[in-house]
Amino acid sequence: MLDRRMTQFNILRGAVAIFFALLVAAIFIFLTSESPWESLRYLLIGPLVIVKDGAIAFNTRNMLEVLAGMTPTIFTGLAVCVMFSANQFNLAGEGCVYVGAFVGGLIGVYWNLPPFIHPLVATLIAGIVCSVIMLIPALAKVKLGASEMVTSLMLNYVMLYVSMHFLNFYFADRSRGATMTHSFQDTARVTQIVSGTSKLSWGFIAALIFSVIVWFFMYRTRWGYSIRMIGINQSFALYSGMNVAGMIIVSQMIGGMLSGMGGSFEILGRYNQFLWLNLPGYGWTGITIAILAKNNPAAVPLAAFFLAYLNKGCMLMSTKTHVASEMIDIIQAAIFLFFAAEQFLSGYRQKIVVKTAREELLMQGNADIENGGAENA
């Protein structure tokens, strides 16, 4: 009974946290917007419906864009889930998305493979490259005791600038005005599910499939089990005879792999060339998603949807009503804060606990003829 109530409580807590975060956002919107109510409308329901001449219609195009926006963040969210489950605060997912997109993009430009196979091979290799890169913070942690948080954070910029160097000096299409690669071959594009401008590709389906795979990996295989036990209590894992160092490395390599694949699917599904000149931010969003999902891969698509929706709402709000698009960062930060705050609503939690315990005692008391249910009636 307590378990069920705790689940209900956690859902409620999440909802209240989101509500407060939106409230914080609303304060800023009212401070900055000339037409705050309209801004709020775009933020909250803009992605879902179109209001035109008083009539309300479902906004299919925007919703498809929201789904398309989830593809890379589901991958990074899953990556962070795996790494955080092992208590590895590796933040290099961001750089891996960039390198993954770069490597995937290059294979899309230069290799000749049949359609369908081509983007899969590109994405797979992008993932492998990124998982090898993740060996740097992982090995530094295991062999030298260097904090993976620090090394991975710095590694993001190393990955960015090393890739930029290769882009600038070896792979740039000189016929263009801006720095970008040549166009991907047609065979390399990830096929669109719905043709049109939404760019919703089969990468989205791949992301959903991977959510299931990663869930099975974490909860139904001995490796996932070891990763979780290491995350809960590393001394215990070591004492139980698990290969702690090995699994710490593996968890980060999986994180790199997933992030890199997300980057590759994103670039081959939504772009014609590789043209990112800065970190795309999907890795950071992945951290928020993993926290919202409480490191549970099954909940990642939901959390990713929520953030993609907010993102789209913010974009609509900023283009239609001139509110800064950075509002999304404020909302994310506020959600982060309320979710991370353990004591948030703890008083209410305690009341539930007390109530449940009392009820259980009463039930026991009634069942127990000897004691006659005298206590706590």
Add this chain to the structure above:
Amino acid sequence: MSDTPVVQMLGISKIYPNGIPANQDVNFSVNKGEIHALVGENGAGKSTLMKILFGFEKPTSGTILIDGEEVTFASPMAAIAKGIGMVHQHFMLVPSLTVAENVVLGMAPKKSGMFIDFKEAVRLTEEYAERFHFDVEPNARVADISVGMKQKVEILKALVRGAKVLILDEPTAVLTTQETVELFRQLHELKNQGFTIIFISHKLNEIKELTDRVTIMRRGKAAGTYDTDAVSEQEISRLMVGRDVVLEIEKTPAEPEEVVLRVENLHFVNEWNKRMLNGISFDVRKGEIVGIAGVEGNGQRELVDILFGLISPEKGSVQVNGVNIADKSQRELRNMGVSYVPEDRMTFGIAGTASINENIVSDRIASPAFNKGPLLNMRAIRETSQHLIEDYAILCKSGRQHVNMLSGGNIQKVVVAREFSADPLLIIADQPTRGIDVGATELIRNKLIDLSREGAAVLLVSADLNEVMELSDSLIVLYGGNIVGYFDDGQWDDVMMGEYMLGLKKQSDEEVKRACHA
């Protein structure tokens, strides 16, 4: 006896954030000038009740009266101000400071309002030590004094702060027999001077010896208060667990076979350059229980850590079935048939927020029995766990329950169930029953004997002298990193053990060498 009780706790209930109802409508009352025992199994709610009295925890409901006056304690400071003092099981002392500095910590006398007056601190300590006949050295560093002495410092600390009611949480758990006698003498002295003492303990003989009245707790409720003279140990124990517990353990004589564990000339120096092991050698044979007795801190911790590969010895070797274990990982050791019940069960024994099922198979998760291709065989895991939960009488709602929702005794049963069911050749049991209830203790001790008689080699390390004396087929006493005694005749008692444990007696090298069966 018409006086108002000095402490009255009425209708106290406490429900912890994890949903455990630790106290349910408990009434507890202590008269002035008595020594009042509070007994109960682990998880019965003694500690919680005392934490509430000392202001550590707030009760969910209920009232506390001190000298008939209702009080609410927001913090231990408030409780101290009302004359409540508590001596914790784990001492709250700063090792690098002197005795006097510890005594006045947080209330140090000042010179010109700014500087600590160390002379005054020493004087104050001496004054109190003299008044209560406590023989402590105010200028000694706490790091250098014995456990018994530390306890005296803790009691002094409480007295200097004006405590009229002293709560002692399992004070004898860490003491030798001689130190316990000394403590009891001092507690009587305090009682004669009008102090009130609440004495928390598992040890029924001590309660009989020391206390005037006893309150028994069972499953969060008070099961009654009695004059100690009017109840027997058996009665107390029955009230505690709700059934008769056979405290005497029955075991058949050991028939030791070949050597399983061979420890040769083991040396270890710790990080503070203190020599913890000084060349110890012994064997443990198949089918016998070898006990290691000794006051804590005489090398047991280091010995066990070396045996399970957690630290490396400076010199010497350890062999399991003839194989040197140097550089072996814990996984390799487990594959060699070594099981280990760790002293610190919360750190090494369990993953608290994982389920019982997940905890109980942690050492064999990679075994073919629990895997179908790449996937875990969840049904096999569930069934194994269910079987062990029943076999070890682990009190839980289901195997899916988080381990940290269980009481201390049941957590230890989870650990022991895993370690004992691993089909071990060698079991290293480090304080296997520390701080757990009588029922769980009995179960674990009997399982240990069964396993040894079925052919496991058992090394038992315990600070509970009764436990090592009752379970062991032969006994090793460690003192200052040396083996000072080896006994294999079963002819031992606590007084004799105490003399060896305190270093008053020592066997000759020849006698000690009998621990090796080469």
